[in-house]
Amino acid sequence: MRFLHTMLRVGNLERSIDFYTKVLGMKLLRTSDNPEYKYKLAFLGYGSNPEHAELELTYNYGTDSYDMGTAYGHIAISAEDIYATCDAVRAAGGNITREPGPVKGGSTVIAFVTDPDGYKIEFIQRKDDGVPGGLNN
Numbered sequence: 792m793r794f795l796h797t798m799l800r801v802g803n804l805e806r807s808i809d810f811y812t813k814v815l816g817m818k819l820l821r822t823s824d825n826p827e828y829k830y831k832l833a834f835l836g837y838g839s840n841p842e843h844a845e846l847e848l849t850y851n852y853g854t855d856s857y858d859m860g861t862a863y864g865h866i867a868i869s870a871e872d873i874y875a876t877c878d879a880v881r882a883a884g885g886n887i888t889r890e891p892g893p894v895k896g897g898s899t900v901i902a903f904v905t906d907p908d909g910y911k912i913e914f915i916q917r918k919d920d921g922v923p924g925g926l927n928n
């Protein structure tokens with residue numbers, strides 16, 4: 792078995808596609824529209840299944856926001872140079888909500904950015920990430 796995707800419900804699909812492509816450097820892999828059940832899907836990632844897990848964004852017609860609740864934590868993305876990545880995210884208009892630094896009680900260097908709906912995304916410094924520097928390499 793493989794981990795295929797994580798699905799997030801979003802209030803504006805185009806806004807979210809812009810964020811995940813222009814700010815986080817993902818590729819828009821495919822979209823679909825389901826007028827019968829009144830929803831659209833967009834799949835994004837740094838590659839496609841099965842090599843890469845994907846992000847599935849769901850837009851329900853007419854629903855422009857969701858109660859985020861307290862259960863959701865984050866999705867995590869690796870970064871070979873987390874400082875350059877955060878600079879690139881800021882330069883692209885992203886909101887870094889937690890500056891890069893060691894995780895509490897540990898040595899792993901992490902940072903957080905928030906997406907347009909308020910979902911938190913964690914960057915984790917990983918030298919073996921294979922994506923040097925910023926985002927669009």
Ligand SMILES: C[C@@H](O)C(=O)SC[C@H](NC(=O)CC[C@H](N)C(=O)O)C(=O)NCC(=O)O
Nearest residue numbers: 796798800828829830831832847849850851
């Ligand atoms: C394509 C595959 O990856 C899916 O996740 S389709 C799952 C399906 N999604 C929907 O019906 C989208 C609209 C729905 N109103 C919603 O917001 O989920 C589904 O079964 N969704 C139910 C769920 O709990 O995910």
Ligand code: NI
Nearest residue numbers: 796797798847
């Ligand atoms: Ni799904």
